[in-house]
Amino acid sequence: MNQLSERKYIIIGVFILVGLIYISRLFYIQVLDDSYKLDAQNQAFRYTTEFPIRGYIYDRNNKLLVYNEAAYDLMVLPKNVKNIDTMDLCSLLGITKEQFLKKMKKATQSPNSPRKESIFEKQLSPKDYASLQERLYSFPGFWVQSRTLRKYPKKIAAHMLGYIGEADKRITEKNPYYKEGDYLGISGIEKTYEKVLRGKKGMHIIMKDVNNRDMGSYMNGLYDTAAISGLPLTTTIDADLQEYAEQLMQNKIGSVVAIDPSTGEILAIVTSPTYDPNLFVGRARNKNFVELSLDSIGKPLFNRSTMASYPPGSTFKLIMALIGLNEGVLTPETRYPCARGYPPLGGRPKCHAHPSPQNLEGAIGTSCNSYFSFVFKSVIDDKKYHDTYKAYANWRDIATSFCLGTKTGSDLAHELRGNVPSINYYDKVFGKGSWKASTVISLGIGQAEMGITPLQNANLVAIIANKGWYYTPHIVKAINNNANDTILDRFKVKHYTKIKDTAIYNMVIAGMAKAVEGGTASALKIEGIPYCAKTGTAQNPHGKDHSVFVCFAPKDNPKIAIGILIENAGFGSTYAGPIARLMMEKYLKGKITRPDLEKRMLETDLIHKGKNEVKK
Amino acid sequence: MRSKSNNSIFHNIDWITVLTYLVLVLMGWLNIYAAVYNEEHHVITDISQKYGKQLIWISTSLLIALIILIIDENFYTAFAYFIFGAILLANITVPFLGREVKGSRSWFRFGDFGIQPAEFMKFAANLALAKFLSNQNIKIADYKNTFISLLIIGIPLIIIKVLQDETGLAIVFVAFIFTLYREGLSVNYLLLGFLAIILFVLALLINNLYLFIIIAALCTVAFLFVKRNRKNLFIIAAVGLIACSMVRGTSAVYEHMEDHQKVRIDVLLGRGTVDLKKEGYNVNQAKIAIGSGGFFGKGYLQGTQTKYDFVPEQDTDFIFCTVGEEWGFLGSSLVIILELFLIIRIIFMAERQRSPFSRIYGYGVASILFFHLTVNVGMTIGLAPVIGIPLPFFSYGGSSLWSFTILLFIFIKLDSHRLQILR
Known part of the structure; x- marks a missing residue:
């Protein structure tokens, strides 16, 4: 018998063992494994989102550029759709029965399901909404969720403002703040200032039971959050100037950027051809998007002002002059010959007919290719560096300090870096040690591999206007009417170039002033406002030269610096110059004294060839 | 005193048990x-x-x-x-x-x-x-x-x-x-029951043919390690046979279930x-x-x-x-x-x-x-x-x-x- 009573230990042992296994298992599923908690939340909670109002956008004078308009999405929960008059609903929505069935099918099938709410009809027109609203009670399972759509009263600055779109899977995976179908900024400042503009979504947790019935607010709303509206942005854009520039640029391919050099504020940034930003809103959006992307000549979706890389051409000669003067290999009185080209290399790069030899002022005025090839060679072959590569490195160093070959760091979305070729690059192309100044001579006139965006181009002018420094060009002046928002701090830092002597700049500025007084831009004077300019052409392999014009005004205490480029339009003074001139006058005087010039520019059509071609 | 408590229906009651019962209820x-x-x-x-x-x-x-x-x-x-x-x-x-x-x-x-x-x-x-x-x-x-x-x-x-x-x-x-x-x-009944449960689970999870091979192998190994007499041989063979029939029986039982x-x-x-x-x-x-x-x-x-x-x-x-x-x-x-x-x-x-x-x-x-x-x-x-x-x-x-x-x-x-x- 005693032996049998020993068996109690085995029995107790088995009981305790089972208890321990169960407690361990509980510890695993309750404490270690989080998946059940997520499952529970997904099942028992319905998260309803309160969408915040997206921030408005204003121009520098508080003119409204972007506001919101209410839109209504018709939502459906297929499980709850019962006994509805389908024909009635179809006629209210203006759809056919087939379309209705197709939409219902879509809402029922994966990834949707009968128990999951989804959008049945997107962005009802206010009229449809009004008539539907009264009858909604008779369509159980359907309800309306209000959303906001962007509206653009002025129809300008489409590329700069950018557009908003729906978050897709790629975005939601990267940033869990967004749920599929949420709106967010896709391009332009809608993208760069997304976090400021979007505000914060509100979240309400509604408990639901197994039959998907609402069981009230979870914990009496303890974990609910209210939506916080997005903040308004004040941009640096002058809406009037922007609109005017867009009008002048219509039917021309190119870009204009105007900057206030004293602040780095972008006054106007035009990409042409452009489009009405309202086209990207509402139900016609996809159709319009496709139409615009099919225009392969104008490429209206291509944001040239920050995304196109052009050879800087004549503009770069100004930098070349600055570097030459700074290195001491050039004085204002240095004269170089020109034989319709650069004589040492048998007339390459080519040049046009003009008096020769001439001094620096004359060379800037006539944009002499030979002259600046000489300057480039003297900089690269400068004996004080003993070594071509060291001299080249120094040249490149100074050139890039003018914000070339690097993003400006502006708050415009999607910027190209541009290009100032590196030593490594030429080593790869020509072989190490087997290239010299004459191999890459066309760098001196801003050609060869050099690339610059119109934004960098305008910034370059601003730097010369400021005589050696710049603020990072930017498009937003104030957030929520606060100009001191820390996000904007980086636009208040002065950046200096590697050339600091203002006297050097004065010599170049004098040349630019001469161009207006009695040079290539003399036909474009503005009464009472002496300004500085440089006309130019940029050779390019794709056809006729680009028409280039850079300028700033007034000469002293400049308030506006403009860089303009019109593709394949020829001489700078023909199209680019007049447009820049009109813009300066508009901005500084508020009125136009050359209606003839204005009319000519407005009517010029360089896209639709054969029509309205302006005679020289 | 003693007689009184003796008469009480609560005399000698195990209160710990009663209390645990009440708490659980x-x-x-x-x-x-x-x-x-x-x-x-x-x-x-x-x-x-x-x-x-x-x-x-x-x-x-x-x-x-x-x-x-x-x-x-x-x-x-x-x-x-x-x-x-x-x-x-x-x-x-x-x-x-x-x-x-x-x-x-x-x-x-x-x-x-x-x-x-x-x-x-x-x-x-x-x-x-x-x-x-x-x-x-x-x-x-x-x-x-x-x-x-x-x-x-x-x-x-x-x-x-x-x-x-x-x-x-x-x-x-x-x-x-x-x-x-x-x-x-006899503990053998419990072991047999335990064996039955394990074999039932295994038979449902593993191909039965493999299971037979495994049982045969285990029996052979067991036979190598015990005294080789007639009784042991009989026991091992019997266990092996029972195990195999349990495996065979599993599918029958399973198919018979609702x-x-x-x-x-x-x-x-x-x-x-x-x-x-x-x-x-x-x-x-x-x-x-x-x-x-x-x-x-x-x-x-x-x-x-x-x-x-x-x-x-x-x-x-x-x-x-x-x-x-x-x-x-x-x-x-x-x-x-x-x-x-x-x-x-x-x-x-x-x-x-x-x-x-x-x-x-x-x-x-x-x-x-x-x-x-x-x-x-x-x-x-x-x-x-x-x-x-x-x-x-x-x-x-x-x-x-x-x-x-x-x-x-x-x-x-x-x-x-x-x-x-x-x-």
């Missing part, structure tokens, strides 16, 4: 309230709701407990077989005399209330088994006596399963194997693809409810999964989900510990009995409670197949609470007279 009641919580009927005593009804069951249970304590302890030994016979008869007749409720034929209905005689078969069989095994002339090792013991267990099992189709209520009788083991049943039972086994073993919206729904929802409780739980009445009916049968068989969700790991392990504490306390008490009848009965109580605990909690956390049996003292239901109360308090009564001579 009270916790069960609070959790039933939470499981079927209804804003419109928030008074816990509202008898239109299950928690109100449970209060009736609890008070009547206490009344029953009191009556059991009042009845002379010798009544249970004397009438053990009679009670067994009477309740067996009730179980046989219920499918014919009882009213069918929701397809179940195991209920006697009295107006609004129902009684399930199968619940009371447990204590009756326990009494009968104790009576039989406590007979001084009985040696369980005797095959004849083993057979009779198995009959006392098996007859109710078969009647309840076959006549009433209540698998859960029937399978509980397997628990008596612990009693028999304690009373001298579909929902097959599915429950498949869900437990993770065989094939389990559709969480259909056959896997119960267990998955139970796990979600318990798992989402975390360490501290969501708080009393704050459980969303149980309160909003995601978990089926949350007030009865799946009551443990409410505990797990609202009281978290702390609460649910406390419940397991309390139940186990009670069970082990009962074993401890059983071992201190002078009378074999009391001891055997005590083991029966512990075994039945343990079986219920293991299966009920096990199915909610995916460690046991879904079998509809209640969590002792916790689940909603009059019959089960009465049945457990009777089972336990007869033992408490017997224990209070433990110093008396052998019965």
